[in-house]
Amino acid sequence: MDDVRVGLAGLGHRGLHWLRRLRQMEGYRVVAVCDPIAALRERGLAALDRRDGVAAYARYEDLLVDPKVDAIALCVRSLSQGAMAAQALEAGKHVNAEVPAAHTLEDCWRIVVAAERTGRVYQLAEQARYWGFVDAWRDLVAEGRLGRVTFCEGQYIGYYGTRQFFQDPETGHFYDVEELPAHPEARPTCLHVMPPIHYLPHELSPMLKVLDDRVVEVTAMSTGSPSYSHPEIGQPDIQVALMKTEKDVLLRMATGFTQPVSHARGHHWYQVMGTRGSVEWKRSGRGFPLMWTADSQMHDVAEMDWRYERTDAPQEARGSGHGDADHYVHTAFRDAVLGIKPLAFDVYRAMETAAPAILAADSIAQGTRLMRVPDFRPGVARLAGEMPR
Ligand SMILES: NC(=O)c1ccc[n+]([C@@H]2O[C@H](COP(=O)([O-])OP(=O)(O)OC[C@H]3O[C@@H](n4cnc5c(N)ncnc54)[C@H](O)[C@@H]3O)[C@@H](O)[C@H]2O)c1
Incomplete structure (x- = not known):
């Protein structure tokens, strides 16, 4: 081929x-x-x-x-x-x-x-998962520079207006909440009923790559539905999941897509803390990512010039979208x-970004119940090609 x-x-x-x-x-x-x-x-x-x-x-x-x-x-x-x-x-x-x-x-x-x-x-x-800082953090963790990792956070609290929630099914045109009275043909999209916490792959995928780990337990909470920000929208404004990984790291991850946030600040934020140091993504458009390690005579955190863009990006990656990452x-x-070349991010790792998010929403639906995440890899309990019992 x-x-x-x-x-x-x-x-x-x-x-x-x-x-x-x-x-x-x-x-x-x-x-x-x-x-x-x-x-x-x-x-x-x-x-x-x-x-x-x-x-x-x-x-x-x-x-x-x-x-x-x-x-x-x-x-x-x-x-x-x-x-x-x-x-x-x-x-x-x-x-x-x-x-x-x-x-x-x-x-x-x-x-x-x-x-x-x-x-x-x-x-x-x-x-x-292809962003430059993700590889830098993965290497720091692998080299033990942060000690044993105990805590990791990620959040995607983004706002793209209200257009993606209403669409004319004939023309495909999207409408904002303010345009609805003039466009009775607009219908609610599936986002009204999709729990926002399902949209965790952009947090779980890079952070599980950094940790080389998988989630084993999850529980979650949600604000009420519909949105307080835009009551025309069925999605709750914020959902937060608490998770535990196989290596005993606690994760706190949040999503929300209905309340305005600063675009300069960016929509994603991450932090990794260990027994000997921490790294943190920038908090504002003017800010810098931060790093601190216990063993390097550092009185305060250092500002780091880590970016989404990779220093080793080929020319054809530049401008491909999302800090050049869409290319990869x-x-x-x-x-x-x-x-x-076989995929490093294979089907099992992919499902490890989806299942905890799905179970977080199930946890919310069941009154913040603790849910166990299955291991998708084949083994003695399930042979490859067989559905789990
Ligand atoms: N990776 C990223 O950064 C990123 C960014 C935005 C969206 N997304 C994802 O990309 C996907 C598309 O997002 P979008 O913003 O383009 O949405 P969109 O609503 O603009 O487009 C989705 C299209 O899918 C079509 N569709 C629905 N059911 C179909 C079917 N059975 N067969 C064929 N077509 C069907 C719809 O008619 C619609 O035109 C979503 O899954 C979203 O979560 C990813």
Whole structure:
């Protein structure tokens, strides 16, 4: 196989961004697109250099049986996105899926088992794990510079206005809360019922990479629904999960997407503390990441010039999105499908970013119950390719 022939499903904001990236990258050819909204299919085709011979499907099932498609680029926003990834693997396609991986534990298992049975590549296209500071922190932890890590925090408290919550299902156009009276055709999107804590992969994926660890227990709390900030929106404003890892690190992770926050400050924040030191992401647009170690004659924390952007980024990564990180998910997937290099962020690590988030929402639904996170790796209790008992 010279090129990975891609069928891209979900032609919204992210799908369009992916189309533009894939058409610039070597080793990819977009051969089909899919979205139930006709106007978005047309917009997707228009974003390609050459649209002749590119199939456009309204139904996902039709995309899955197209023999020209080797791999599905899954950019849908749907509570079924995990089931859709599993369906594609079961149809013999490789899958590069947008975050989050899934919204139910059953879908996580279905993805794992389908990937094991078919040997197809499944990648969760989580890109924060490629940020420059994430590798710097991982190395510090691996070298023992922070001692034994005991505490780690991450939060994604982001605000993109209210548009993503209301969409015209005919045209695909999104509307803000203020525009709703003039647009009765706008319908609530699935985000109204998606627990915001499901959107933890951009915290769990990079921090579990730093810790080289997995979550084993989780519990969580939520503010009330609907949002206090925008009562038209069903999502609660803040959900917080408390977790414990296999290596006995406590994690506190939070999400919220409905209340205004400073854009200069950025939407993500992280901290790692150990018995001999700590590292912390910057708190404001003017601030710096911070570091302190007990063994280096430091009276106060030091400001560090760690960034999202990597110092070793190739030219083609620059400007790819999210501090250049969007580039890496496409090179890693392509190289895995073409047999050049297996994925470091494999299907098991991917599910380790999804399952704690799903169980956090289940914990909230069950009055902050403590939930155990399953181990997705095969072993004596479950052979590869078998569903868990
Ligand atoms: N990695 C990141 O940084 C990042 C950023 C934003 C969004 N996302 C993720 O990307 C995905 C898409 O986000 P978006 O902002 O583009 O959403 P969007 O709502 O703009 O687009 C999603 C599209 O999926 C289509 N779709 C839904 N069900 C479908 C189906 N069964 N078959 C084919 N198409 C279907 C919808 O019609 C819609 O056009 C989401 O999963 C989101 O969580 C990731």
